[in-house]
Amino acid sequence: MIKRKKKAGLFLASVLFTLALAACPCFCRAASQADEEETPEELAQLYARSAVLMDADSGRVLFEKDGNTARPIASTTKIMTCILALEEGKPDLVCSVSEKAASQPEVRLDVREGETYLLEDLLYSLMLESHNDSAVVIAENTAGSVEAFAGLMNKKAEEIGCQDTYFITPNGLDASDEGGTHSATAEDLARILRYCIMESPKREAFLTVTRTDSYSFTDLSGQRSFSLQNHNAFLSMMEGALTGKTGFTTDAGYCYVGALENGGRTFIVALLACGWPNNKGYKWEDTKKLMQYGINHYQYETITLDPSLPSLPVSGGAPPSGSLGSDALALLSSEPFQKELLMAGEEAVTAQVKLPAELDAPVEEGQEVGEILYRIGEFEVGRQKVEAAISVPERDLLWCLDQIIVRFFAGKNKISQ
Template identity: 60%
Template sequence: MVWRMKKKMIVWSLVICLLLSGYGNILVGAEERAKAPTELYARSAVLMDADSGRVLFGKEENELRPMASTTKIMTCILALENQEEGQVVTASAYAAGRPKVKLGVKDQEQFYLKDLLYSLMLESHNDSAVVIAEGISGTVEEFAKLMNQKAEELGCHDTHFVTPNGLDDSDEDGIHSTTARDLATIMRYCIMQSPKREEFLEITRTKNYQFSDVEGSRRFSCVNHNAFLDMMEGALTGKTGFTSDAGYCYVGALERDGRTFIVALLACGWPNNKSYKWKDTRKLMEYGIANYQYRDVWEDVALPEVKVKNGVEEKMPYETELLVPVQVEGKDEISLLLRADEGVQVKTELKDSLRAPVHEGDVVGSVRYFLEGEEIASYQVVTKKDVRERDMNWALLWITKLALL
């Protein structure tokens, strides 16, 4: 009997130890997820909030580096935005001579441009990229100008495109390169801002695609090589890349619970370390998911009434200095993706006094919201009513009223 009781006590002690050990591991796991990633394979990395464009985590995010075939997200979105309905493109001898990875186009062979976009994004074919570029702009050089123009429009001032496929190259303005921040910004445009974002997502999420040349004499099959699509719940899109100069690169996006994150990686290992980019992508995405939630940071700011000089109020005709109520113009909600320890700073600017006449809706100040020193929102402060000027016309009218009384 005593032995049985001892045996039960030993068993229960073991169970409790195991449970406590598991609970401890859970706590450690949660604590680890809360920490910003410190050990990444990529030399440059960014985790971006796709909604606001804010960089949530960066590692050498502004360093110029070659970006290999992640270039093709820009090629794809520009082709979608500039193609003609049912456009047919013709392969040149230059396109046919591009190195692997390639579709194997032949000189003067014709294709529907929309089919080549799947070749571009699923298989990352270098010759298809050139056929697309020449079909849109006439030459690779002219298409590169279009790429650089779009980069400037997006605020990617540290990006320089030379080729539509990302092969290592240079021109008189520099080498084909970008930064992790700029690459994430371009992906943000592709999936959040471009009028062709839905078409972009449809192409890049397609698992398999078959097509033929215009004549139907040759058939081709494409398979999507973006492993991230099956790696994490909510994976939206992505593009891999590799050259000897760039190393392994990746840019991808994920949507989870109304939050959309973008990861951009440059120089994330060289052969035989092809899997490094997936490990870094998962680590950064999990950090974003675990630590960032949307919060309403709107503050109801108490605003004093503003003095109005030389104004007149019918009920107080002898007052020469009046007060006019003001209000913040605009919405009353600001939803931001924030860590628990982050907050905004609110700065109010208001004129000390006004001079009549004052009209309802006159701008008299502003309420500005800042996050980490950067302005994220600004609202005008406006007057809520009119205040008439105490001028000669009003004086004559008032004297007339007094005389009649």
């Protein structure tokens, strides 16, 4: 235990302890810092201008190349359109086609003004064939207008922690307005897909749509029939491929976001500006390279840590010994930290204990007095409360009188002996 001397006049000043947990056999390695690491050799030749490999379970970025630069994201936008439509609408919602929807450019289902479709059918059109007109029909019938739907998209992006994302259209066509350019970072795009497959109440429905190989339907009049094929080639490239969405526009270049499950681990890759014609295959090379890197280097480890804690001086506290010349100290406790974490061989967990310089009496047993933050690099993987292990009463008049009485009778006993 580390004892700290009481400092007069200093109340609740933050004191930070970073505990390098080298004594633990699992963590005899130095903690890695992402910004100090060199690019792994196998990822040094990525085509994408921006790339991210993310752990879908925790949301931790395992690798990034310019992952926080906002860029146009083309039809990868449609993962947000799909999940919002699933959450806000119902599969049997009847959707009518407006003039605006019918006038959208290629790639298109070729809907016609006045036709009606079921929302569920349009979602397959959106995600399997990436139809731009279907995206507008979905937006208008789910939220009332494209502008209102874009507002929902931006609100959802903010809710799930996106730092630099701005939606204007539901289909991802290049666009700008007074608020900015339709864009996102590779990290934000990965975070959106993580929400779609890990957190959304409609995650199973999202996976069902995006993993379907082919789909057929008609408009509600029954006069027109459509057959769709899934164009996400990654689904057949690697074992465990879960879902994904391609994209291309003149400004964005080729883009991709996808997920893969392997041995209980789920990885997400997001790529932006990954080549232009004639380099359509670059995105598949980068995706496979990043996924394989995650599979080769990251495994789950069960981490158990129990950092030692100092005692804290208690201002105005009654010392347990009863001696007025001694310090009143609060003993501290916390539960051991245990968690299963996806980690690479060179990584370590650090603990940061955040405590005040001293406490004010009285202190109650179990009172929360601080917290411990656990991190891999700069990414927080957990936190715990620090509590007082014992009560420390206030050194008030009653306490002083009680000590006088105790000493008085103790003195009389010595005399009588």
